[in-house]
Amino acid sequence: MRMKITLASSALVVTLLWRVAGLAQESHIGKLVGHANRGKALYRRYCVFCHGEYGDGTGESAPYLDPKPRDFTKAVFKCRSTPSGSLPLDSDLYDTISRGVHASGMPSWKPLLRQERADLVAYIKTFSSAFQEEKPAAPVPIPPEPPSSQESIKRGGELFQSLNCWSCHGKDGRGHGPSAASLTDSKGYPITPFDFTSGTRFKCGDSDPEMFRDLVTGLDGTPMPSFANAMTPDQRWDVVHYIRSLHVSRKHSEVKIQSAGQ
């Protein structure tokens, strides 16, 4: 009888482990379900050169890249819809693969099928046990955007100064504030703050709601903090409008509003 109990309980444990491991090797993006075993083959074909066989960002091309390829074993990701310190959602990783990361070696992988991108997400998650041990927090809410106005841009500019955005991004948003030269990413490599006059192709997407989201979540693994506690939602929209107004070479409505008032 005792023998049977041991057998039964170990069978149960094995079943549970298999089940847990099985779940962790899946990704869920909407109705799309990705599978790690299929993602592995794709990873070895498309990703391994930069991100490395073990997902630690030390592929053959890594020495020639700046910024460095993501180290998936740390499970720290810049582009998330979840608060600072949280794991990303599967859809966040899927979006990054699809979008690519501007001003880095990471291209857009839209040429791959949606299913293939989902499979890659599932495989990338197997490089860190964090995805089995923890759950991502709920995504941050993004309220509807109020219309841009000269007052909103002005308020955003004041916040840009008072919240020390200028320490890194510079008083005029050109990315050369007094702290800019000291900045490093979580691996200790130098990292430059965004020059807002150069354009708005931000790493994690260039729409207004995506900029708003970046202000709430921060870009984990970089010096860009979360402003979740530091600003009200309305204030964040003000900062979004202000940053748009800095992009002088392209006629955003904010640039027109700003120049009309001068």
Next chain:
Amino acid sequence: MERQACMKLKYAVIPAWVVVALSLSGRVTTGWASPADASTSLKGTAKFEGTAPKPSPIDMSADPLCAKARSTPAATEDIVVGADGGLANVVVYVSDGLSSHSFPPPEQPATLEQKGCQYRPHVLALQANQKLEVVNSDETTHNIHPTPNNNREWNMSQPHGVPLEQSFAREEIAIPVKCNVHPWMRGYIAVFKHPYFAVTDKNGGFELKNLPPGTYTITAWQEKLGTQIQKVTVAAGESKPLDFAFKQ
């Protein structure tokens, strides 16, 4: 036949879970003296041997609000030596001997203050999952950015007076903390899974209280000077001296 096997399995599973539950609950209570009864004490100092290095001055002129907040000139805090060579900011803790007992985090939060554009304390120790209150007493906006290896990395902007509460889930000695806005700011947070740790005061003094009688490995960690290890045995009601010496 198959149905019979199924029934057997069903009954076998329940006791297996009961056994697991019992063994888990037993881990916390059996063979463990209540810390309140132990009244042991390990008391001593951490010392710096040789000539103490001079702290370097910090130029805070990049942020006028930082420069304004200071009545005394700021200096680096990586090696702080007090009276009689006492070494401050050393984390002294039990690194072995507590076996696998689990300790719930205290209700009382630990507090890390940003004041005069430096961290107070420079080295903070707390328990895993204990609340960490981060306070910004400066007029300027800081971002508090711990860079852990074994915990989740977070990075929060904190203007003056805005409350911020965080915690760390896993033991890690010690997590460097920085403020990207003010690159000279640096501190450490040591996270423990038990309550038997102390950070030396400005004269190097520390005390580890209420350890249950037993033999322990005590480690002293300093951010620049590395770690020192000692073995010590304490009996019930016993107070023992314990000193550490660091060299550059």
